[in-house]
Amino acid sequence: MSIFLYYQEANINIIQEGAVKGLSPQDFQRLINSPEVIAIKVDGQLKDLSEITEINPEVPVEFITINSKEALHIYRHSASHILAHAVKELYKDANFAIGPSTDEGFYYDIDMSHTLSPEDLVQIEKKMTEIIKSNSPFVKKKLRRKDAIEFFKARQEPYKVELLQEINDDEVTIYDENGFIDLCRGPHISKTGRIKAFKLLSIAGAYWRGDEKNKMLQRIYGTAFFTKEELKAYLDYLEEVKRRDHRKIAKELDLFSINDDIGPGLILWHPAGAIIRKTIEDFWREEHIKADYQILYTPHIARLNLWQTSGHLDFYKDNMYSPMDIDDISYEIKPMNCPFHISIYKSSLKSYRQLPIRYAELGTVYRYERSGVLHGLMRVRGFTQDDAHIFCREDQLEQEILKILDFTIFILKTFGFSSYNIYLSTRPEKYVGSLENWQKATSALSKALDLKGLQYEIDQGEGVFYGPKIDIKIKDSLNRSWQCSTIQVDFNLPERFDITYRGSDGKSHRPIMIHRALMGSLERFFGVLTEHYAGAFPLWLSPVQAIVLTISEKVNDFAMEITNHLKQKNIRIELNNENEKIGFKIREATLRKIPYLVIIGEKEANDKVITIRIRNGNNMPPMTVEDFANLLTKQIINKE
């Protein structure tokens, strides 16, 4: 997006978006000098402000202003150059790889002898501030590519040379910022002094070109904003992310743990986490039965042969654990549930009238994940998929996809996720199945999405080798995306297992198989849920839904009566009649994020009513325990 600005006295007002023609030279100069203009597009070509000396009124120009995403990227990219400049000043042997802007900030990959520590970032920031203060211009220069190669060879910048060798153009551009010269397409801000707010955030290792066969470089992450306020807001956001970290909340609320003695990536569900999981599972099963799925249970291990037939030993071996021997026969712990479901399908002859058959299972699988990638519940080695396999006829495919989409969105909405990023992944270079089938399946997927009015992006060539897929990423309350749901068409397994159905023509036909998971894995979904709600789960999921707090021992009998009453109504209720002050009990219960606190004092005991304090700190008017039980029951049923 770009915006045309109009100046009025010293102020600049936004009056129009898009490209304009016929600006007067005076207007043009004023705009170029405006602190709100970062770069310019002349006839659609992105340029530095410094490149333009005069204006042709016939040519449309667009000003890239600071409220656009494009401007922020340019700005951050310039900040990364300044970072590199500062590093070069401090560490003479530093060699530079790439330093792009990202959606969150920028980074630069550096190769040097000194190993960076967090304290070094302070020094680098200082140096950057000096460079910004010096307000030196970014000067763009054009070079013939081979001259540029010679130039960077002479400067002993091997990564730049390598990059240059892969550029196809004869001419390249470099930017000179007060002697710090970097290969760069640009554009850049006009002068370093325009950077108003930045911060270096972290150091990390990163492979040259992201390939683990290459040398590991040191990456410095940072971010930059147009104003200090925006930077502050972003840093606050990072704090909020930390505060909501499901690993931290899990400790506070005693939800789950991971224990060295058990093993990395293996989850122990504590009572509070387990009751939430059970509630999710019960809901899941009920809804699947309503949606005409059939629930299955299958073993955790199977003979190696099965995985040979399925092909997993060929294409999924890296993620599978070593086999174990039982009576001289090799068995493998399952990384997937599909072969089991197929075996159940095959256990009897199927008629076209029976299709579609929808098998669903909360199937626990084990996959080898490299030690460095494990992360709380989000990335584990043993997890339970809310898996289902649908066997259908070709003419049923589209209808089935539609049903799955509806079902997915219903389930996700129930958990409070109502905005998504959807991706349709198409045929990759290596694939099985006929082109015709791919074509049919892909159009069935896209047609279903269109019919539902769901916006999606196409991930060209990112499908699995056995079929196209739809991935649904949910957005949480901090607007972060999480991959959970996936719907995949499979042409491979029906062939490999030779599954068939008997058609109306009396002949054998090959069904189409759809793999789908809505929550993905219960572990990850629970982790996302925890962060989404910051541990304050909605009533129907809360481990303890209400707690009775007594003010003194005198009301113990009435409190017990209330507790028992609510327990009889299937409310997850606790009683705290310990000898503590009410303020302390409220604090304890609030920290546990219990939705409702039932406060019982002599007043309540005398009037036979209860006082309710809601999680947000507000009180409800006194009511009878029957009314309270009805209120909770209604909310639980409605999953409010």
Place this chain on the structure above:
RNA sequence: GCCGAGAUAGCACAGUAGGUAGUGCAGCCGAUUCGUAAUCGGCAGGUCGGGGGUUCAAAUCCCCUUCUCGGCUCCA
């Protein structure tokens, strides 16, 4: 797996001229019976992740190892 940083009581953390461990909360005991986010006092709790080495002496220095964290790569 790779780069870097870590691991001290249930939890959060102190503890660098190397001289056999502290604080707060939680737990237990006692007192207090107190109306909306912490009442007071006492007690107990750790072979300082594990193994090896240097030293008269190691939480502290060195090596190995396991795990955790931030990334890279990969993924539900």
